[in-house]
Structures are given as C-alpha cells and as structure tokens.
Amino acid sequence: MRRDPPSPVFFGRDRPPRREWGGRLPVALVFPGPPRAALSALGWQAVYALVSQHPALAVERVFYSGPGKAVSEDSGRPLSDFPVIAFSLGYEEDLAAAVAALLSVDLPPLAVDRPGYPLVVAGGPLLFMNPAPILPALDAAFVGEAEAGFPEFLDRIREHAASGGGKAALLAAVADMPGVLVPGRSPLPVRRAVHRDPGSPTVLTCPAHSAFVSPEAEFKDMLLIEVNRGCPYGCRFCAAGFVYRPPRHVGMDEVLALVDRTRPQKVGLVGTALTDWDDLLPLLAALAERGVKFSLASVRADGVTRELLAILRAAGSRTLTLALEGPSARIRRAANKNLSEDAFLAAVALAGEFGVNHLKMYCIVGWPGETQADYDELAGLMGRVHAAGRVGQGKRGIQHATLAASCLVPKPFTPMQWAKMASEDDIKADGERLRQAVAPHKGMRYSLDGAFAARVQGLLARGDERLFELILLAAKNGGNFKKALYAWDGDSTPYIDREREPDEVFPWEIIDVGVRRDYLWREWKRYQDAVPTAKCPPAGCGACGRCGMDS
Template identity: 65%
Template sequence: MRDFGGRLPVALAVPGAEGLALSALGWQAVWRLLTDDQALAVERVFCRPDEAPMAEDSGRPLADFPVVAFSLCYEEDYLPAAAALTAADIPLTRDKRPDFPIVMGGGPLAFLNPAPFLPALDLLFVGEAEAGLPEVLAALRRAVLSGADKAACLAAVAHMPGVLVPGVTRTPVARACATDADAATVLADPAHSCFVSGHAAFRDMFLVEVNRGCPYGCRFCAAGYVYRPPRQARMAALQTLIEDVSPRKVGLVGTALTDWPDLLPFLAWLRERGTKFSLSSVRADGITPELLTILRQAGLRTLTLALEAPSERLRRAANKHLSLDALENAVALAGKYGINHLKFYVIVGWPGECPEDFDDLAPLLARVAEAASIGKGKRGVAHATLSVNPLVPKPATPMQWAPMASVAAIEAAYARVREAAKPLPGFRVEVENASMARMQGLLARGDERLFPLIEAAAASGSFRRALKTWDGDEAFYLDRERDKDEVFPWDIVDIGVSRDFLWREWERYQQGVPTAKCPPAGCAVCKRCR
C-alpha cells in the first residue's frame, strides 16, 4: 500500500454527470461530513458516460483511490456505477477484487434493496450518513494506514452500526438513523447544498432540507417508511445557515413542506431579506391565501399537487389522505392568486385497479378545471399538466407483496387518462415510458441474480438492450403477488418498520381501510410500526 501522507484518499463518486450530483442533497451531505475530517482526502468523481472516471480537482484516476464510495439514489444508477468501474479498469465484482480499492455503496438504495448491485460492493453503509458514516471512514483510515490488507480493513468495520460487509456481517443490518433521543421529531442537522452552480439541475439554487420522512403513511411511498421517524428542521437552524451562506435563491426540499409549522414565517423572512425561493410539491390541504400570497410575490407561477390515484376508492386504499374539497379549494385559490400552471401527479397500475376507477377521473378533472378556471383566458389558470406514472411496487412498503402492472395494462390506463382530459381546454398529459418503468421495477425488486443484467447493461450502454439477451425470468420478479412469509432479497436490511406492520398495511390496502398518520409526538410514544 502506498504512503498517503497520513490522509486516506476517498473518491466520492456519483453515477452521473455533474448537474445531477450538484442537485443531490444526500451526496452533498456526505461530502460535507467527510471533508470535515482533515485525515480524509475526499475528492469528487462524476461518472460521465464514455469517459474514464477521474477526480474533478486533482485528475487522479479512480483506480488510484484505496476507497471508492458510490452514492446510489435510483435503480438506474447501477448502470453508470458499473460502467465507471469497468472504465477505470477496476474488476466489477468483489470476488475478482481481492486487493484495493474498497468499493462502497450508500444512499437510499442501500436501505431499500441493495441486492442487485451487492456483488460489486465490498462494503455497504445502510442508513443516514450522519448516523455513523464518518466513524466508519475514520476506522478504515486507521486500518489502511496501519498497513492492513483489504480483508483486515473490512473486518475492522464489519460490525460497526450500519455496516454490511457481504459474507462477514450478520444480517439483517439495522438502518442507521440520525435521531436525537431528547427530540426524536427534530431534524438536528438538515442537509444542504455544498455547491451552487449554473450546471446543476436546479440552477444557481441553494437547497435546504426542511423535513425528512413523511407522517402520512401512503402505502406506495418508500420515503414514508424508510425515513421514519418523520423529522422537521428548526427554523432558527435554517436561518443561521442562510445567513452564513447568503445565497441568492433557496430551494426548500421535503416530503411534507406544508406540515412544517414554520413554513410561512420562514418564507416571509426570506422575502424580507430579498432571497428568492422555490418549493417542491405541496399538499392541497396546506394551500392557503397567505401561502399563495407569499409565493406569488416571490414570482412563483407553477403549483404542483399530488392527485395520485384516478379514483377515490384507490386513494383510500393507498392511504392517500386527500380531501377533494381541499383539492378544489386549493386550485380555486391558485386561479384567484394568479398561478399560471397547475401540475398534478397521477399514478396508475394499482393492484386491483379496474376500468371503473377511471370513471371518477373525468368529473374530478372537470371539477378542478371549473374551480381554477383552467384554460379560460386571463381570469384563471392558463394550463394544467397531468404527469402520469405507473406504480412501481417498492421494497420496504406494503406494496412489496404486490405484482406490477403489465405494459399493456399501463398503456390502457394512460389511454383512459387521456380520454378523461381530452374534453378539457388547457390540459395536457405526460406519461412515463411503461417499459422503462417495468425495468425500474425489476431492479427495485430483484436479487443478486440480476447482476449479470447490470453487467450486460454496462457493456452495451442500455438496460433495454441488455434485457434482450438476459436469460432471467422477469415475470418472477414483477408479475406475481408474493406470499406473506416469502423471504425477500431486501430482508438483509432492517429499516426499523416491522414486517408485520407492513403486512397489515397491505391487508388494509386490499380492504380499502385507511390508517391514521404518524402522531406529532413521534415514535417514542407511538411504536405502532415497530
């Protein structure tokens, strides 16, 4: 092992171009945490297509780093991560890599389902980086710089909280969670941008995390389960952060922004100091005249709302706490306060979905159009977009037992949505490619037998091309309802929500029975899902 001058070089790699990395809060949170340790020499690596990966600042090739750490956020990240290792002449599987580098993985996929990519990894960090990742890297540094070989370095961290070393660590590994024992519902260290750039997907915007997790328990949403307990930032902490950085524009990131009690005073504070801002999607029941006044004064012209399922029956089954009266009120206020564009998220392909569920959609859209005066000239909302996506039944949710809709069923549902929106002026429909959604589902629900598919995709540059030559059984992973006691590939991680609770929620989905949202007092009192 080379002498690194007392510091451990770590390549913090993002499977994608610079613009994606600079808009990923999790990756930037890890950057901040690790660069605080002066004993680590952390460098950024953006894994661009058809390029040998190198550190952005030093130009050091990826293979020269003793530790390569990938941030894995989406299933599609597997392809560029595998391609980067291959382009760097690093053996793709750990069994062919007895010597350094140590290839790590972390991010949301690490505590959803890391199994498909696990053959490529020497070490997986399961959980939130603030809950132990710096300590793991510090222990690796001590082992590496003491002259220990790779196996000894991995053994030194294999039993630390949140660490999974394949073949060494006993599973399941509990998700490391950054909570304060005295304030379990407080997000003590909200993530924020370390880099503000015109090259980012959110250009020239300083992103700040307002809340983590969601209390509503929508049965299809992984974020509502894997980030429990729901936590909210303190306004004073965010104000201090903004004052230290003095950004021109702030983007507020969270799953339930309008649940944050300090939202209105914080936005008013930003406006008073002349800082522009934007919000991710908000809940219909959180739209008020006060909020829209502030948003319009800040120049916001688009409002995004989640309608989710096409019928009230399916929304109830999905535990989507949406009042149609609140939705109508929200869009009416949008028209009154000068919102130019409404965007609605719609999901199709639900378990048990039938053509009759779409009978509710046309009158609902007509009701929305009338309330917001959509497409009726200057006195209302100019236009509306229905962004329609298929349900991908994700691990660690009640949907993990459900089959995924076929391409034909998804396309039929798209046609029904288009038919419902067709008579309404000002409406347009955008849809996700059904085959690509099924590919995401395959990677989300797969096991290590999918790794040859990932290898082939890295070689060919496309999952679609690789699927044509893959000899696996797609239907086994996607097209069957799972038994209650089936062992899942993702059972190697424990997200902190019990399997029994998820099964009860799956039964309640089938029965159409809602479940109350997480209580404000937090898990210490509730313990419902443990």
C-alpha cells in the same frame, strides 16, 4: 448531540480546495451521473459536505455517466488510483452507471475478483431499501443516514489502511460497525443507521443542504435545504414514509442561519410534507424580507391557504404542484392518501383566484385492483378542476395545467412489496385513459413516464443478487437495459409479475429498517380493503406502537 462545524457551500465555478494525499486517505466520492445532476442531488452533496471536512481524508468528486474513463473532477486522477471508492446510489438506474465506472478504469466488477485495494463501498437510499442486486460488486455498504456513522466508517478504514493491514483484515474490523454491511461477514439483518437526537426525536438536526450552488446544475443557482425527513402520513406506496422513520422537522432558526451564512439568490425547500411544518409560512416571510427567492416541492392540497399563495405570488412563484396520486377516491383511500376531493378543488380554486400560471398535478397509475371506473372518476374530476381553476381562461385563472403521471413501482419495505406490478400494456392503457381525461378541456395536458423504464426500476428494486448479471450487461451496453434484457438469460416474471406469498422471504430483508413486517402486511391487507390508517402521532415514533419503530 455532537454537531459538526458549518459545512462550506461553493458558488458558481468555485472549486473546493484540494487536499494533498500525503498522510491522508484518498476517497473518491462517485456520483453515477452527469455533473448537472450531481450538483442538484441533495444526498450526494450532503455526504460530500459531511466527509470533506475530515482533516485526515482527501475526498475528491467523480461524476460518471460514460463513455470514457471515470476520473476525478478535482485532480484528473483515474478512479483506479483511489484506495477507497465510495458510490452514492439514489435510484435504481444508478446501478449500471456505477458498474460502468469500474469497468471504465479496468477494475473487476466483482468484489471477489479484487482481493486487494481499492475498497469499493456504497451508500444512499438504495442501499437501505434493497442492496442485494449490487452487493456482488461491493466490499461493503453503509446502510442508513450518512450523519449516523458514515464519517466514522471512513475513519475506521483509514486507521486500518494506515497500519498496513490487508483488505480482509480491514473488512473484519468494520463488519460489526453500526449500519455497515460487509457481505459474508456482518451479522444479518443489518439495522439501518438513523441520525436523531434522543432528547428531541421529532427534530431534524443538521439538515442536508447543497454543497454546490451552480448555474450548471439542473436546479440552477439554487441552494437546496432539507426541511423534513420522513412523512407521518404512511401512504402505502411511498418508501420515504416507511424507510425514513421517525419523521423529523428542522427548526426555522437553523434554516435561516444557513441562509444568512451563505446568502444564496434562491432557496429550494425539500421535504415530503412541507405544509405540515409549522414554521413554513414564517420562514417564507423571512426569506421574502431578505430578498431571497424560493421554491417548494409538491405540497398537500389541504395545506394550500390564501396566506401561502399570497406569499408565493408576491415572491414571483408562478407554478403550484399538488399531489393527487390516485385516480379515484377509492384508490386514494386504499393508498392511505388522506385527501378529499373537496380539499383538492378548494386548492385549485385558490390557485385560479391568485393567477397561478401553471398547475401541476402528480398522479400514479398501475394500482393493484384498479378498474376503468377509477379513471372514469378521474375524467370527471379533471372537468371539475378545469372549472374550479378557470384553466385556460387567460389572466382570470390558471393559464395551463398538467396531469403528470408515473407508474406505481412496488418498493421494498412498503405494503406494496407483496404487489404485482402493472404490465407495459396496462401502463400504456392507463396513459390513454389520462389523455381522454384531459382532452376535452382547454389548457390541460398530460404526461406519463415511460412504461419500460418503470418496469426496469421495479425489477431492480425487488431483485436479488442474480440481477447483478443484468446490471453488468447494461453497464457494458452504455446503460441500455433493453439490450441487456435481450442478452440476459434470466426471467423477470418472478420478480415483478406475480403477487408475493404472505410468508415469502425477501432478498432485501438482510436490512432492518425498523418497521415490523407484520405491520407492513397488515397495511397491504388494508389497502386491498380500502381501509385507512391514522398518521403517525406528533409525539414521534414509539408513541403509538403500531409499526415497531422505537423513539
């Protein structure tokens, strides 16, 4: 497999060298948010590192969260000066900011009203989960992993732009490229582009990593490195476990080579199943030997061992984050969260023994079919967590613990795509149940993400092109979706307040992520019956034949 040359990492206030536009295709790589978020967004940085190396492209960074005009961070040029504008879209909330960026430089938000340049394109997870709501604004979308063809897509654009051809001819030339969706031109469904080595389908080659390590980032002075992509467990609520198949792990040597080349002070390991990675403990030991601090994303409780905690504490880590997800064993089993209460309590007890300062437990509320009994069980579990970890007992145990909850957002290409979403009242009632679960216990608290924001996310996640009007209204109101919904003449009920029909055609099915619809339906029925499904086999996709993903 072809490997790109090592991509640069810029530290502190270092800026990448700016290429002159003469003889090159200028590309604005836009992050629809503030710089501090962009500098901690692994996807956007990985794309920048990938395409900025192309000698025939002049790639510049644009951060936009309004107000004011969207301008290049590198040259100060307005966004409208660039012949190609490329948005990186990772979250539903990004959509309004992207449209606002176009409006800020007086560009028409609808592609149909822009017959000439600039060419407005987008990529990122939102585009291969459900591009429909934002498609009216785009001339083209790249659907899939950037390493699997995004540089080639930009190069094809460059070739046709250099030849003097118009936009229509250019779009016709790229419409059949792998992973490219040109509305009205590309054959549907467009297959998600996946970057993998045919000879080693379970290996993650060229893992994403930070292009910028800055004190101004939300994750200050931290080099983020992708350890794995995808997850073998197939939790029925988690989009990453379905749209990032096949699951792949990076090699330890590649991570250490990057660390040795860049010599960061701190490394953040990013992944969905870190403790499943055989190289995790050896890597952490190697980082400690180099004097490099490190941070882990949340880990599975059944992967917490004495050795892991000893390494974390020796390195100065004072927080342990565990994913509990469901409030009861029944919900966790239905969600296919393969986690026993005994394993969870054993991890908590070890955390207390090793003097972890802060235990953070992730939980999800708003499950289809949940009952008061599920939260009664959660309250009992929080009592056992408090006792097992000796929470709030000073140096003899965990100093404090947080039950951090978010609302289930039924996402496309998961078994939950048929589910009805919980109402705002339901979510707020669950918040009160969380409060009651931790209130009796010293040193324990809870947090819950906003119900309104979760519902907006659900609406945009499962919407069609008619939702563009709502996105446009929000963009004109500073990203305020409350004002936008008040002014919108549409109805959110059909999108999030009903269970979908078994044979209903979804707007996101213009994309093919590789997982069969009948498999997802079977998993939805198994959720309702609380029947678990075995995780993906170690041999990789194609070894079991369940979901339809080939190797």
